[in-house]
Amino acid sequence: MDMFQFYGYRFNWLNILDLSIVIFLVIQLYRLLKGSLAFNIFVGLLMVYLAYFLVQALGMPILTNILQNFINVGLIAIIIIFQPEIRKFLLVLGKKTPLSKDSFFTKLFMPDRFKSYREEENIINEVITAVGHLSARHTGALIVIATTHRVKFDTASSIGIDGNISAKLIESIFSKSSPLHDGALIIVGNKILAAKVILPVSDNPNLPTRIGLRHRSAVGITEHSDNLAIVVSEERATISYAQDGRLVQDVSLEELKIKMYEVLVDGES
Template sequence: MNQFIAIRFLDILDILMVAFLLYHLYMLIRGTVAFNIFIGLFVIYLFWLLVRALNMELIDTLMGQFIGVGVLALIVVFQQEIRRFLLLIGSNNQVNRLLGMDKLFSSDKYKTPSNQQLKMLVKACENMARTYTGALIVVAQKSELREFVRTGEKINARISDALLETIFFKNTPLHDGAVIILGNRIVAARCIMPITDKHDLDPTLGLRHRAALGISEVTDAMAIIVSEEKGKISVAQAGELHLNISLAELSKMLENVLHPSDDSDD
């Protein structure tokens, strides 16, 4: 009789896939209230297993009813994290290319920004950082952020460093809130962004950084923050905050998001 356990290639693949999902689940909920909730639910589940092992029928019956609706409870409690996980999969360029969905998401309404417009965007951030002018610029990708555009004032103007600096000038009525850029257009200003629920952030970070991180968690957008207190530039993308980046780093990150062409400004 063979005493060895037969391990197939599919078993190894199964383990790797589960490890991959658990890792990304941890990355999504770490530092949030959801992580503490997950630990609480895990402790309750372990306690239920102990109760069943000890044949404590009354508690087992009561907890069994609770565990029975556990999937629905998880969906309700972790709806934001589930949305972020699905967004992570849906916005993956390799996945979209494999399924042939990359052309479906492309829009002819907003043209790709030119190299000149990209330079003006970086220049505006540089000037605002030098003058300690606070700013929050959200650069959309596949999602057009229509629900967030509706919260602000529509502009629909070409990207311009002068316009961006004017919008975020302290005495203007549009400076409070976020500017949304879609393609080669500044589509709206004074837009309201969702605030992240992460509680392990640096307490010195203000609402701009938390709003930038929040929009990057629930959409595929990239958010640029110019600190009013420190005059530093930061970027939030895919739920990660990159603090105090250089202008060269900002240009490179924008190139990856906007894919500027060599054509002149239209």
Template sequence: MNQFTRFLDGDRLSRLFTIPKVNMTDIIEIIIISFIIYHLIKLIKDTRAWMLFKGIIVLFLVATIASVFRLNTILWIFANTINVGIIAILIVFQPELRRALEQLGQRNFLASIVQFEDQKDKGERFSNFTIDELIKAVYELAGTKTGALIVVEQDIKLTEYERTGIPVDAVVTSQILMNIFEHNTPLHDGAIIIRNNRIVAATCYLPLSDNMKLSKELGTRHRAALGISEVSDSITIIVSEETGKVSISIGGNLIRNVNGEYLKNKLQYIQKKSIDVKKFKLWKGRQKNEKSTN
């Protein structure tokens, strides 16, 4: 009987250390889950939600210890507050969850996996004349330390923020841009939105970034530029009223003190970033991304 018991114990021990059989479905599930977890962590790493996320991990560790040592009172508290806790997490993480869903729905993200037939060659977003006039106006404004906030739209439409301003619908020229941001004019306050070769609206209100790592010497104009770049694929040009320096914000990154050549290269990059698809493709090769500068 003792030998039979030892056999059972040995068999159970061998099953414990047996490597489970892994098939192709398991591998696909592991890759998908790893991809989702990685991007969720990357999304909240530089936000205030990161500290809350670490606090939740500590709570789950406490619950695990309580389960091992049978601390029934602590387990009872966790069991009766878990439903409320889930709702509280959704409320606390609401900005991050909204940002995640917005990024999930971005056309560029979906286009990196699946291409559709209705995506035709769009050509250039705007003309070289628009680029030249934009750069000329920006550095004229910088020379006189006139503050400016210019949002150049890409794939994601900024209609929601366009409605907060005053419709303009004018061709992009340096004279119009400088006149808009001139002090004590009706349209100088707020941001302008450029779509293709036209200024569609002025005095627009943009969402402010809650990035705690943003330098305290930067004001509302820079925080608004960073905020719109976090919720869209637009590129925003900022002229500082205090220093006259030119900065740009794109993809949640703020690049400060840029010169005219750098700005022109960025604008030419998004100008020619068009979609050229002739038929349905299941997978598109990943394009080489530019290295972001903080």
């Protein structure tokens, strides 16, 4: 009892409430990040914090000081590392009114509602992984993320897939030895709908003259729809995306991931 009093903790309802809220928030954060790329980083940071409280309780001043400085400096690193996750969190927080049935507070106290975003996050992670590998191998690709089930394309020349979204499947489709590597891959919902799809080519005279057919097709499919088209250049291994008839070239995987969050998460709000 003396130790708890020394460190400012007492067995009263306010301290119990304080500890319960902290435990609850950590559990929700764990459930939100589970299965994402940031999960291992989250576990590592949690271990550092637990080590800090342990050495502080044991009265080890040197380690306490070192870990305290690490935590203070690490706050900036956390903001950088968790930028997509923080952005998704703020999108959920900002887009919902406090008292609506889909409000942030409703989601917070009903953690199962976060499952609706886990599916989108899985799609994003699989596509990002595939795009990164394709770019590293100088393998061209054109991926269309359809935000509506009314996406229109030429079904006569395409090959129906109706498969689960996975990085390995996407990479195998665009492999240079694959008969499906020409044309576009269409993703609708949580499925790869079709491959080898011929898309309309944009005739926008303002597009750069050096871009190829994949980039012009990416712009063409987004000129009259709200789809997102992702392009990997076979020649330059660069990554681009098209949206609303505009082409954004030479983006990083992190920038593409943020754009996909905007389309798949923020776009649903």
